Amino acid sequence: MEISFKHVNFDYQAGTPFEQRALFDVDFTIPNHSYTAIIGHTGSGKSTILQHLNALLKPTEGEVWIGSEKIDDTTANKSLKPIRKKVGIVFQFPESQLFEETVIKDIAFGPQNFGVSEKDALEIARQTAAMVGLDENVLEKSPFDLSGGQMRRVAIAGVLAMQPEVLVLDEPTAGLDPQGRIDMMEMFYRxxxxxxxxxxxxxxxxxxxxxxxxxxxxxxxxRIAKTGSPKELFKDMNWMLDKQLGRSTANQFFSKLVEKGLKTDANPLTTEELTSFIIAKYQEANRC
Known part of the structure:
Protein backbone atom coordinates (compact mmCIF):
# COMPACT_ATOMS: atom_id res chain seq x y z
CA MET A 1 0.00 0.00 0.00
CA GLU A 2 1.44 3.34 -1.09
CA ILE A 3 1.49 6.32 1.29
CA SER A 4 1.84 9.86 -0.08
CA PHE A 5 2.17 13.25 1.60
CA LYS A 6 1.05 16.06 -0.69
CA HIS A 7 2.17 19.53 0.43
CA VAL A 8 1.40 18.81 4.08
CA ASN A 9 1.61 21.54 6.69
CA PHE A 10 0.83 20.80 10.31
CA ASP A 11 0.33 23.19 13.24
CA TYR A 12 0.13 22.13 16.85
CA GLN A 13 -2.67 23.98 18.72
CA ALA A 14 -3.88 25.48 15.45
CA GLY A 15 -6.10 28.52 15.81
CA THR A 16 -4.85 29.37 19.30
CA PRO A 17 -2.27 31.91 20.51
CA PHE A 18 0.05 28.94 21.06
CA GLU A 19 -0.07 27.75 17.44
CA GLN A 20 3.25 26.30 16.30
CA ARG A 21 4.04 24.94 12.86
CA ALA A 22 5.82 21.56 12.92
CA LEU A 23 5.67 20.52 9.24
CA PHE A 24 6.27 22.75 6.22
CA ASP A 25 5.13 21.69 2.72
CA VAL A 26 6.07 18.04 3.29
CA ASP A 27 5.84 16.13 0.02
CA PHE A 28 6.98 12.52 -0.53
CA THR A 29 5.76 9.05 -1.51
CA ILE A 30 6.50 5.75 0.20
CA PRO A 31 6.00 2.98 -2.40
CA ASN A 32 4.07 -0.21 -1.84
CA HIS A 33 6.15 -3.06 -0.35
CA SER A 34 9.17 -0.93 0.41
CA TYR A 35 11.59 -0.57 3.34
CA THR A 36 11.91 3.13 4.11
CA ALA A 37 13.93 4.86 6.83
CA ILE A 38 13.02 8.31 8.15
CA ILE A 39 15.98 10.02 9.81
CA GLY A 40 16.74 13.41 11.37
CA HIS A 41 17.62 15.09 14.63
CA THR A 42 15.38 15.04 17.69
CA GLY A 43 12.80 17.75 17.10
CA SER A 44 13.16 17.60 13.31
CA GLY A 45 9.54 16.53 12.76
CA LYS A 46 9.96 12.76 12.43
CA SER A 47 7.45 11.94 15.16
CA THR A 48 4.89 14.35 13.71
CA ILE A 49 5.23 12.68 10.31
CA LEU A 50 4.96 9.27 11.99
CA GLN A 51 1.62 10.20 13.58
CA HIS A 52 0.26 11.21 10.18
CA LEU A 53 1.04 7.76 8.78
CA ASN A 54 -2.11 6.27 10.27
CA ALA A 55 -4.03 9.49 10.92
CA LEU A 56 -3.31 9.89 14.61
CA LEU A 57 -2.77 13.46 13.40
CA LYS A 58 -4.46 15.08 10.39
CA PRO A 59 -2.83 17.74 8.20
CA THR A 60 -3.60 21.36 8.92
CA GLU A 61 -3.15 21.90 5.18
CA GLY A 62 -2.48 19.47 2.34
CA GLU A 63 -3.33 15.79 2.02
CA VAL A 64 -2.05 12.43 3.19
CA TRP A 65 -3.04 9.49 0.98
CA ILE A 66 -2.99 6.07 2.66
CA GLY A 67 -3.69 3.70 -0.18
CA SER A 68 -6.85 5.04 -1.80
CA GLU A 69 -7.95 6.93 1.34
CA LYS A 70 -7.42 10.69 1.48
CA ILE A 71 -6.81 12.33 4.86
CA ASP A 72 -7.09 16.09 5.24
CA ASP A 73 -8.32 18.53 7.86
CA THR A 74 -11.96 17.75 7.00
CA THR A 75 -11.71 13.95 7.39
CA ALA A 76 -14.15 12.66 10.02
CA ASN A 77 -12.58 10.72 12.89
CA LYS A 78 -15.19 7.95 12.57
CA SER A 79 -13.79 7.03 9.12
CA LEU A 80 -10.23 6.49 10.40
CA LYS A 81 -10.58 3.12 12.15
CA PRO A 82 -10.07 0.97 8.98
CA ILE A 83 -6.96 3.00 8.14
CA ARG A 84 -5.45 2.33 11.55
CA LYS A 85 -5.90 -1.37 10.95
CA LYS A 86 -3.91 -1.16 7.71
CA VAL A 87 -1.02 0.85 9.21
CA GLY A 88 0.32 -0.50 12.50
CA ILE A 89 2.65 1.62 14.62
CA VAL A 90 5.15 0.21 17.09
CA PHE A 91 6.07 3.13 19.32
CA GLN A 92 9.28 3.49 21.29
CA PHE A 93 9.28 1.14 24.30
CA PRO A 94 5.97 -0.50 23.24
CA GLU A 95 6.16 -2.85 26.22
CA SER A 96 4.96 0.05 28.37
CA GLN A 97 1.55 -0.31 26.67
CA LEU A 98 0.95 -3.92 27.80
CA PHE A 99 -2.00 -4.30 30.15
CA GLU A 100 -3.76 -7.70 29.89
CA GLU A 101 -3.35 -10.50 32.45
CA THR A 102 -1.83 -12.97 29.98
CA VAL A 103 0.38 -12.70 26.91
CA ILE A 104 -2.16 -14.31 24.59
CA LYS A 105 -4.97 -12.02 25.75
CA ASP A 106 -2.80 -8.97 25.19
CA ILE A 107 -1.97 -10.02 21.64
CA ALA A 108 -5.62 -10.91 20.92
CA PHE A 109 -7.00 -7.60 22.22
CA GLY A 110 -6.59 -5.67 18.95
CA PRO A 111 -8.37 -8.14 16.66
CA GLN A 112 -11.23 -8.47 19.15
CA ASN A 113 -11.51 -4.68 19.28
CA PHE A 114 -12.07 -4.78 15.51
CA GLY A 115 -14.85 -7.36 15.78
CA VAL A 116 -12.99 -10.67 15.46
CA SER A 117 -14.49 -13.43 17.61
CA GLU A 118 -12.60 -14.42 20.76
CA LYS A 119 -11.84 -17.88 19.33
CA ASP A 120 -10.46 -16.51 16.09
CA ALA A 121 -8.57 -13.71 17.86
CA LEU A 122 -6.82 -16.21 20.13
CA GLU A 123 -5.83 -18.30 17.11
CA ILE A 124 -4.44 -15.20 15.38
CA ALA A 125 -2.58 -14.40 18.61
CA ARG A 126 -0.95 -17.85 18.67
CA GLN A 127 0.17 -17.54 15.05
CA THR A 128 1.50 -14.02 15.58
CA ALA A 129 3.34 -15.00 18.75
CA ALA A 130 5.16 -17.71 16.79
CA MET A 131 5.94 -15.19 14.04
CA VAL A 132 7.83 -12.95 16.51
CA GLY A 133 9.64 -15.85 18.18
CA LEU A 134 7.61 -16.25 21.37
CA ASP A 135 7.42 -19.81 22.73
CA GLU A 136 4.05 -21.43 23.30
CA ASN A 137 4.87 -21.84 26.99
CA VAL A 138 4.81 -18.05 27.64
CA LEU A 139 1.33 -17.43 26.24
CA GLU A 140 -0.52 -18.03 29.49
CA LYS A 141 1.99 -16.09 31.59
CA SER A 142 1.60 -12.48 32.62
CA PRO A 143 3.51 -10.29 30.16
CA PHE A 144 5.03 -8.55 33.19
CA ASP A 145 6.79 -11.78 34.21
CA LEU A 146 8.79 -11.84 30.97
CA SER A 147 12.17 -10.37 30.12
CA GLY A 148 12.32 -6.91 28.57
CA GLY A 149 13.03 -8.34 25.11
CA GLN A 150 10.12 -10.79 25.38
CA MET A 151 7.77 -8.01 26.54
CA ARG A 152 8.70 -5.99 23.48
CA ARG A 153 7.95 -8.99 21.25
CA VAL A 154 4.52 -9.32 22.89
CA ALA A 155 3.78 -5.67 22.17
CA ILE A 156 4.93 -6.04 18.56
CA ALA A 157 2.85 -9.19 18.18
CA GLY A 158 -0.17 -7.19 19.34
CA VAL A 159 0.35 -4.76 16.46
CA LEU A 160 1.00 -7.57 13.93
CA ALA A 161 -2.15 -9.40 15.06
CA MET A 162 -4.09 -6.60 13.36
CA GLN A 163 -2.54 -7.89 10.11
CA PRO A 164 -1.43 -4.46 8.88
CA GLU A 165 -0.16 -3.86 5.37
CA VAL A 166 2.37 -1.29 6.66
CA LEU A 167 4.42 -1.54 9.85
CA VAL A 168 5.82 1.70 11.27
CA LEU A 169 8.69 1.32 13.74
CA ASP A 170 9.66 4.20 16.03
CA GLU A 171 13.20 3.52 17.34
CA PRO A 172 12.27 -0.18 17.78
CA THR A 173 15.64 -1.25 19.23
CA ALA A 174 15.99 1.53 21.82
CA GLY A 175 17.31 0.13 25.08
CA LEU A 176 18.18 -3.31 23.69
CA ASP A 177 21.64 -4.88 23.91
CA PRO A 178 23.57 -5.39 20.63
CA GLN A 179 22.39 -8.96 20.07
CA GLY A 180 18.82 -8.01 20.96
CA ARG A 181 18.99 -5.19 18.42
CA ILE A 182 20.20 -7.53 15.67
CA ASP A 183 17.53 -10.15 16.48
CA MET A 184 14.79 -7.52 16.43
CA MET A 185 15.91 -5.95 13.15
CA GLU A 186 16.26 -9.35 11.47
CA MET A 187 12.72 -10.19 12.56
CA PHE A 188 11.38 -7.04 10.91
CA TYR A 189 13.36 -7.76 7.76
CA ARG A 190 11.82 -11.24 7.55
CA ARG A 223 10.95 19.99 6.05
CA ILE A 224 12.15 17.20 3.76
CA ALA A 225 15.87 17.91 3.35
CA LYS A 226 16.73 15.04 1.02
CA THR A 227 15.53 11.63 -0.16
CA GLY A 228 17.28 8.73 -1.86
CA SER A 229 18.83 5.32 -1.34
CA PRO A 230 21.42 4.88 1.44
CA LYS A 231 24.11 4.73 -1.29
CA GLU A 232 22.93 8.03 -2.76
CA LEU A 233 22.76 9.81 0.58
CA PHE A 234 26.02 8.54 2.01
CA LYS A 235 27.84 9.25 -1.24
CA ASP A 236 27.73 12.88 -0.12
CA MET A 237 29.36 12.14 3.22
CA ASN A 238 30.24 15.78 3.85
CA TRP A 239 26.54 16.69 3.64
CA MET A 240 25.61 13.90 6.07
CA LEU A 241 28.32 14.97 8.51
CA ASP A 242 27.35 18.62 8.17
CA LYS A 243 23.81 17.64 9.15
CA GLN A 244 25.30 15.63 12.07
CA LEU A 245 23.45 12.50 10.96
CA GLY A 246 26.45 10.25 11.56
CA ARG A 247 27.60 7.22 9.61
CA SER A 248 27.44 3.47 9.97
CA THR A 249 29.98 1.58 12.12
CA ALA A 250 31.48 -0.05 9.02
CA ASN A 251 31.83 3.30 7.29
CA GLN A 252 33.48 4.85 10.35
CA PHE A 253 36.03 2.01 10.34
CA PHE A 254 36.61 2.46 6.61
CA SER A 255 37.21 6.19 7.06
CA LYS A 256 40.07 5.34 9.44
CA LEU A 257 41.70 3.31 6.65
CA VAL A 258 41.36 6.26 4.30
CA GLU A 259 42.90 8.56 6.91
CA LYS A 260 45.87 6.18 7.09
CA GLY A 261 46.49 6.56 3.36
CA LEU A 262 44.20 4.05 1.61
CA LYS A 263 43.51 5.25 -1.93
CA THR A 264 40.10 4.20 -3.23
CA ASP A 265 36.80 5.51 -4.57
CA ALA A 266 34.88 2.84 -2.66
CA ASN A 267 32.53 3.80 0.17
CA PRO A 268 31.29 0.64 1.94
CA LEU A 269 28.32 1.25 4.25
CA THR A 270 27.66 -2.21 5.72
CA THR A 271 29.83 -4.81 7.42
CA GLU A 272 29.24 -7.13 4.47
CA GLU A 273 30.42 -4.51 1.98
CA LEU A 274 33.45 -3.67 4.12
CA THR A 275 34.40 -7.34 4.46
CA SER A 276 34.11 -7.86 0.70
CA PHE A 277 36.28 -4.80 0.08
CA ILE A 278 39.01 -5.96 2.48
CA ILE A 279 39.03 -9.49 1.03
CA ALA A 280 39.29 -8.10 -2.50
CA LYS A 281 42.19 -5.84 -1.48
CA TYR A 282 43.94 -8.74 0.26
CA GLN A 283 43.58 -10.97 -2.82
CA GLU A 284 44.81 -8.17 -5.08
CA ALA A 285 47.89 -7.65 -2.89
CA ASN A 286 48.68 -11.39 -2.92
CA ARG A 287 48.46 -11.53 -6.71
CA CYS A 288 51.08 -8.79 -6.85
Whole structure:
Protein backbone atom coordinates (compact mmCIF):
# COMPACT_ATOMS: atom_id res chain seq x y z
CA MET A 1 0.00 0.00 0.00
CA GLU A 2 1.44 3.34 -1.09
CA ILE A 3 1.49 6.32 1.29
CA SER A 4 1.84 9.86 -0.08
CA PHE A 5 2.17 13.25 1.60
CA LYS A 6 1.05 16.06 -0.69
CA HIS A 7 2.17 19.53 0.43
CA VAL A 8 1.40 18.81 4.08
CA ASN A 9 1.61 21.54 6.69
CA PHE A 10 0.83 20.80 10.31
CA ASP A 11 0.33 23.19 13.24
CA TYR A 12 0.13 22.13 16.85
CA GLN A 13 -2.67 23.98 18.72
CA ALA A 14 -3.88 25.48 15.45
CA GLY A 15 -6.10 28.52 15.81
CA THR A 16 -4.85 29.37 19.30
CA PRO A 17 -2.27 31.91 20.51
CA PHE A 18 0.05 28.94 21.06
CA GLU A 19 -0.07 27.75 17.44
CA GLN A 20 3.25 26.30 16.30
CA ARG A 21 4.04 24.94 12.86
CA ALA A 22 5.82 21.56 12.92
CA LEU A 23 5.67 20.52 9.24
CA PHE A 24 6.27 22.75 6.22
CA ASP A 25 5.13 21.69 2.72
CA VAL A 26 6.07 18.04 3.29
CA ASP A 27 5.84 16.13 0.02
CA PHE A 28 6.98 12.52 -0.53
CA THR A 29 5.76 9.05 -1.51
CA ILE A 30 6.50 5.75 0.20
CA PRO A 31 6.00 2.98 -2.40
CA ASN A 32 4.07 -0.21 -1.84
CA HIS A 33 6.15 -3.06 -0.35
CA SER A 34 9.17 -0.93 0.41
CA TYR A 35 11.59 -0.57 3.34
CA THR A 36 11.91 3.13 4.11
CA ALA A 37 13.93 4.86 6.83
CA ILE A 38 13.02 8.31 8.15
CA ILE A 39 15.98 10.02 9.81
CA GLY A 40 16.74 13.41 11.37
CA HIS A 41 17.62 15.09 14.63
CA THR A 42 15.38 15.04 17.69
CA GLY A 43 12.80 17.75 17.10
CA SER A 44 13.16 17.60 13.31
CA GLY A 45 9.54 16.53 12.76
CA LYS A 46 9.96 12.76 12.43
CA SER A 47 7.45 11.94 15.16
CA THR A 48 4.89 14.35 13.71
CA ILE A 49 5.23 12.68 10.31
CA LEU A 50 4.96 9.27 11.99
CA GLN A 51 1.62 10.20 13.58
CA HIS A 52 0.26 11.21 10.18
CA LEU A 53 1.04 7.76 8.78
CA ASN A 54 -2.11 6.27 10.27
CA ALA A 55 -4.03 9.49 10.92
CA LEU A 56 -3.31 9.89 14.61
CA LEU A 57 -2.77 13.46 13.40
CA LYS A 58 -4.46 15.08 10.39
CA PRO A 59 -2.83 17.74 8.20
CA THR A 60 -3.60 21.36 8.92
CA GLU A 61 -3.15 21.90 5.18
CA GLY A 62 -2.48 19.47 2.34
CA GLU A 63 -3.33 15.79 2.02
CA VAL A 64 -2.05 12.43 3.19
CA TRP A 65 -3.04 9.49 0.98
CA ILE A 66 -2.99 6.07 2.66
CA GLY A 67 -3.69 3.70 -0.18
CA SER A 68 -6.85 5.04 -1.80
CA GLU A 69 -7.95 6.93 1.34
CA LYS A 70 -7.42 10.69 1.48
CA ILE A 71 -6.81 12.33 4.86
CA ASP A 72 -7.09 16.09 5.24
CA ASP A 73 -8.32 18.53 7.86
CA THR A 74 -11.96 17.75 7.00
CA THR A 75 -11.71 13.95 7.39
CA ALA A 76 -14.15 12.66 10.02
CA ASN A 77 -12.58 10.72 12.89
CA LYS A 78 -15.19 7.95 12.57
CA SER A 79 -13.79 7.03 9.12
CA LEU A 80 -10.23 6.49 10.40
CA LYS A 81 -10.58 3.12 12.15
CA PRO A 82 -10.07 0.97 8.98
CA ILE A 83 -6.96 3.00 8.14
CA ARG A 84 -5.45 2.33 11.55
CA LYS A 85 -5.90 -1.37 10.95
CA LYS A 86 -3.91 -1.16 7.71
CA VAL A 87 -1.02 0.85 9.21
CA GLY A 88 0.32 -0.50 12.50
CA ILE A 89 2.65 1.62 14.62
CA VAL A 90 5.15 0.21 17.09
CA PHE A 91 6.07 3.13 19.32
CA GLN A 92 9.28 3.49 21.29
CA PHE A 93 9.28 1.14 24.30
CA PRO A 94 5.97 -0.50 23.24
CA GLU A 95 6.16 -2.85 26.22
CA SER A 96 4.96 0.05 28.37
CA GLN A 97 1.55 -0.31 26.67
CA LEU A 98 0.95 -3.92 27.80
CA PHE A 99 -2.00 -4.30 30.15
CA GLU A 100 -3.76 -7.70 29.89
CA GLU A 101 -3.35 -10.50 32.45
CA THR A 102 -1.83 -12.97 29.98
CA VAL A 103 0.38 -12.70 26.91
CA ILE A 104 -2.16 -14.31 24.59
CA LYS A 105 -4.97 -12.02 25.75
CA ASP A 106 -2.80 -8.97 25.19
CA ILE A 107 -1.97 -10.02 21.64
CA ALA A 108 -5.62 -10.91 20.92
CA PHE A 109 -7.00 -7.60 22.22
CA GLY A 110 -6.59 -5.67 18.95
CA PRO A 111 -8.37 -8.14 16.66
CA GLN A 112 -11.23 -8.47 19.15
CA ASN A 113 -11.51 -4.68 19.28
CA PHE A 114 -12.07 -4.78 15.51
CA GLY A 115 -14.85 -7.36 15.78
CA VAL A 116 -12.99 -10.67 15.46
CA SER A 117 -14.49 -13.43 17.61
CA GLU A 118 -12.60 -14.42 20.76
CA LYS A 119 -11.84 -17.88 19.33
CA ASP A 120 -10.46 -16.51 16.09
CA ALA A 121 -8.57 -13.71 17.86
CA LEU A 122 -6.82 -16.21 20.13
CA GLU A 123 -5.83 -18.30 17.11
CA ILE A 124 -4.44 -15.20 15.38
CA ALA A 125 -2.58 -14.40 18.61
CA ARG A 126 -0.95 -17.85 18.67
CA GLN A 127 0.17 -17.54 15.05
CA THR A 128 1.50 -14.02 15.58
CA ALA A 129 3.34 -15.00 18.75
CA ALA A 130 5.16 -17.71 16.79
CA MET A 131 5.94 -15.19 14.04
CA VAL A 132 7.83 -12.95 16.51
CA GLY A 133 9.64 -15.85 18.18
CA LEU A 134 7.61 -16.25 21.37
CA ASP A 135 7.42 -19.81 22.73
CA GLU A 136 4.05 -21.43 23.30
CA ASN A 137 4.87 -21.84 26.99
CA VAL A 138 4.81 -18.05 27.64
CA LEU A 139 1.33 -17.43 26.24
CA GLU A 140 -0.52 -18.03 29.49
CA LYS A 141 1.99 -16.09 31.59
CA SER A 142 1.60 -12.48 32.62
CA PRO A 143 3.51 -10.29 30.16
CA PHE A 144 5.03 -8.55 33.19
CA ASP A 145 6.79 -11.78 34.21
CA LEU A 146 8.79 -11.84 30.97
CA SER A 147 12.17 -10.37 30.12
CA GLY A 148 12.32 -6.91 28.57
CA GLY A 149 13.03 -8.34 25.11
CA GLN A 150 10.12 -10.79 25.38
CA MET A 151 7.77 -8.01 26.54
CA ARG A 152 8.70 -5.99 23.48
CA ARG A 153 7.95 -8.99 21.25
CA VAL A 154 4.52 -9.32 22.89
CA ALA A 155 3.78 -5.67 22.17
CA ILE A 156 4.93 -6.04 18.56
CA ALA A 157 2.85 -9.19 18.18
CA GLY A 158 -0.17 -7.19 19.34
CA VAL A 159 0.35 -4.76 16.46
CA LEU A 160 1.00 -7.57 13.93
CA ALA A 161 -2.15 -9.40 15.06
CA MET A 162 -4.09 -6.60 13.36
CA GLN A 163 -2.54 -7.89 10.11
CA PRO A 164 -1.43 -4.46 8.88
CA GLU A 165 -0.16 -3.86 5.37
CA VAL A 166 2.37 -1.29 6.66
CA LEU A 167 4.42 -1.54 9.85
CA VAL A 168 5.82 1.70 11.27
CA LEU A 169 8.69 1.32 13.74
CA ASP A 170 9.66 4.20 16.03
CA GLU A 171 13.20 3.52 17.34
CA PRO A 172 12.27 -0.18 17.78
CA THR A 173 15.64 -1.25 19.23
CA ALA A 174 15.99 1.53 21.82
CA GLY A 175 17.31 0.13 25.08
CA LEU A 176 18.18 -3.31 23.69
CA ASP A 177 21.64 -4.88 23.91
CA PRO A 178 23.57 -5.39 20.63
CA GLN A 179 22.39 -8.96 20.07
CA GLY A 180 18.82 -8.01 20.96
CA ARG A 181 18.99 -5.19 18.42
CA ILE A 182 20.20 -7.53 15.67
CA ASP A 183 17.53 -10.15 16.48
CA MET A 184 14.79 -7.52 16.43
CA MET A 185 15.91 -5.95 13.15
CA GLU A 186 16.26 -9.35 11.47
CA MET A 187 12.72 -10.19 12.56
CA PHE A 188 11.38 -7.04 10.91
CA TYR A 189 13.36 -7.76 7.76
CA ARG A 190 11.82 -11.24 7.55
CA UNK A 191 8.35 -9.67 7.77
CA UNK A 192 9.30 -7.41 4.89
CA UNK A 193 10.79 -10.17 2.72
CA UNK A 194 8.49 -13.08 3.55
CA UNK A 195 5.15 -11.45 4.41
CA UNK A 196 5.22 -8.67 1.82
CA UNK A 197 4.78 -6.01 4.47
CA UNK A 198 5.99 -2.43 3.94
CA UNK A 199 8.32 -1.26 6.72
CA UNK A 200 8.82 2.37 7.74
CA UNK A 201 11.69 2.75 10.20
CA UNK A 202 12.16 5.94 12.23
CA UNK A 203 15.65 5.77 13.71
CA UNK A 204 18.90 7.49 14.69
CA UNK A 205 20.86 4.28 14.09
CA UNK A 206 22.76 4.55 10.81
CA UNK A 207 23.72 0.86 10.94
CA UNK A 208 20.04 -0.06 10.66
CA UNK A 209 19.53 2.45 7.85
CA UNK A 210 22.44 1.09 5.82
CA UNK A 211 21.77 -2.59 6.57
CA UNK A 212 18.05 -2.67 5.83
CA UNK A 213 16.54 0.38 4.16
CA UNK A 214 16.06 0.77 0.42
CA UNK A 215 14.90 4.36 0.61
CA UNK A 216 15.71 7.15 3.07
CA UNK A 217 13.85 10.37 3.90
CA UNK A 218 15.85 13.03 5.76
CA UNK A 219 13.78 15.46 7.85
CA UNK A 220 15.17 18.77 9.07
CA UNK A 221 13.27 21.52 10.89
CA UNK A 222 9.93 20.20 9.70
CA ARG A 223 10.95 19.99 6.05
CA ILE A 224 12.15 17.20 3.76
CA ALA A 225 15.87 17.91 3.35
CA LYS A 226 16.73 15.04 1.02
CA THR A 227 15.53 11.63 -0.16
CA GLY A 228 17.28 8.73 -1.86
CA SER A 229 18.83 5.32 -1.34
CA PRO A 230 21.42 4.88 1.44
CA LYS A 231 24.11 4.73 -1.29
CA GLU A 232 22.93 8.03 -2.76
CA LEU A 233 22.76 9.81 0.58
CA PHE A 234 26.02 8.54 2.01
CA LYS A 235 27.84 9.25 -1.24
CA ASP A 236 27.73 12.88 -0.12
CA MET A 237 29.36 12.14 3.22
CA ASN A 238 30.24 15.78 3.85
CA TRP A 239 26.54 16.69 3.64
CA MET A 240 25.61 13.90 6.07
CA LEU A 241 28.32 14.97 8.51
CA ASP A 242 27.35 18.62 8.17
CA LYS A 243 23.81 17.64 9.15
CA GLN A 244 25.30 15.63 12.07
CA LEU A 245 23.45 12.50 10.96
CA GLY A 246 26.45 10.25 11.56
CA ARG A 247 27.60 7.22 9.61
CA SER A 248 27.44 3.47 9.97
CA THR A 249 29.98 1.58 12.12
CA ALA A 250 31.48 -0.05 9.02
CA ASN A 251 31.83 3.30 7.29
CA GLN A 252 33.48 4.85 10.35
CA PHE A 253 36.03 2.01 10.34
CA PHE A 254 36.61 2.46 6.61
CA SER A 255 37.21 6.19 7.06
CA LYS A 256 40.07 5.34 9.44
CA LEU A 257 41.70 3.31 6.65
CA VAL A 258 41.36 6.26 4.30
CA GLU A 259 42.90 8.56 6.91
CA LYS A 260 45.87 6.18 7.09
CA GLY A 261 46.49 6.56 3.36
CA LEU A 262 44.20 4.05 1.61
CA LYS A 263 43.51 5.25 -1.93
CA THR A 264 40.10 4.20 -3.23
CA ASP A 265 36.80 5.51 -4.57
CA ALA A 266 34.88 2.84 -2.66
CA ASN A 267 32.53 3.80 0.17
CA PRO A 268 31.29 0.64 1.94
CA LEU A 269 28.32 1.25 4.25
CA THR A 270 27.66 -2.21 5.72
CA THR A 271 29.83 -4.81 7.42
CA GLU A 272 29.24 -7.13 4.47
CA GLU A 273 30.42 -4.51 1.98
CA LEU A 274 33.45 -3.67 4.12
CA THR A 275 34.40 -7.34 4.46
CA SER A 276 34.11 -7.86 0.70
CA PHE A 277 36.28 -4.80 0.08
CA ILE A 278 39.01 -5.96 2.48
CA ILE A 279 39.03 -9.49 1.03
CA ALA A 280 39.29 -8.10 -2.50
CA LYS A 281 42.19 -5.84 -1.48
CA TYR A 282 43.94 -8.74 0.26
CA GLN A 283 43.58 -10.97 -2.82
CA GLU A 284 44.81 -8.17 -5.08
CA ALA A 285 47.89 -7.65 -2.89
CA ASN A 286 48.68 -11.39 -2.92
CA ARG A 287 48.46 -11.53 -6.71
CA CYS A 288 51.08 -8.79 -6.85
Missing amino acids: LYREKGMSIILVTHNMDDVCDYAEHVIVVEKG
